[in-house]
Amino acid sequence: MDQKQFEKIVDEQNPKTPLLVNMLKAFLVGGIICTIGQLITFFYMRFFSFTEKTAAGPTVATMVFIAMILTGTGLYKKISQFGGAGSAVPVTGFGNAVISASMEHRTEGYVLGVGGNMFKLAGSVIVFGVLSAFIVALIKTILVKMGVISW
């Protein structure tokens, strides 16, 4: 029995992934999260002087904060067990990654455990975001100085 035959037997024995149902669940959960985000945007626009353009920042911060609290209380785990990628792809997944990593290493102490491992998963996202923002801003500054485009 070679590798391929073995894989075939394993495939036959494993239960089939309900792909369509999983996608529907992810769609629903992701859609609900985004609807909540839109409501928060409207809240900031209604009661503070944010425009559609500027309300994005506080909305993201609020969503991440809510996801962090839900992760701490263990509720987010249940949501992501049901929704899968629908709960991981929106920005709430970022807050979940930060808090779940720090909760996992809590027993190792606050500095080396929580502090050292907090950004194990989400650190790459922050580094990538900051670096790409810097490079894009650099390119745009050069183009503006050359007179190709304006701010």
Place this chain on the structure above:
Amino acid sequence: MKKVMYVVLLFLFITACSNTEEKENIYSESDSTQLEQVLKKQESINGFKSVMDKNDLLVALDIKRMKRFQMEKITTKITKELEEKFPNKEVMVTGDLKIKWEIEKVIDQQLKEDKLVEAIEKIKSLSKEET
């Protein structure tokens, strides 16, 4: 669980977008017809709200759902057309919902002269905000 999901999906399909045409503007007896002439023939908007004083003209568009991807193009096009009609006014056209709400507030309060100028300045500074 399955039943709940069917109900939710049905709800999503049945409640489609519904829009009624709306337009409103103030303080512009003769100008308002000119303004409507320009904005009525636009295919990509559902309606608009606008306020006007001696120097400024603010127009908040209600852009159709799928046309929002070309928001910048549409606003610059309409700005150009309005600038031709109102050469002595500073025209600002936007698709931002917040600006529309603020204009609605000004229309509701029926502000006069000085207070109107003040309110328009406030809205303009709001739309220039970047952070």
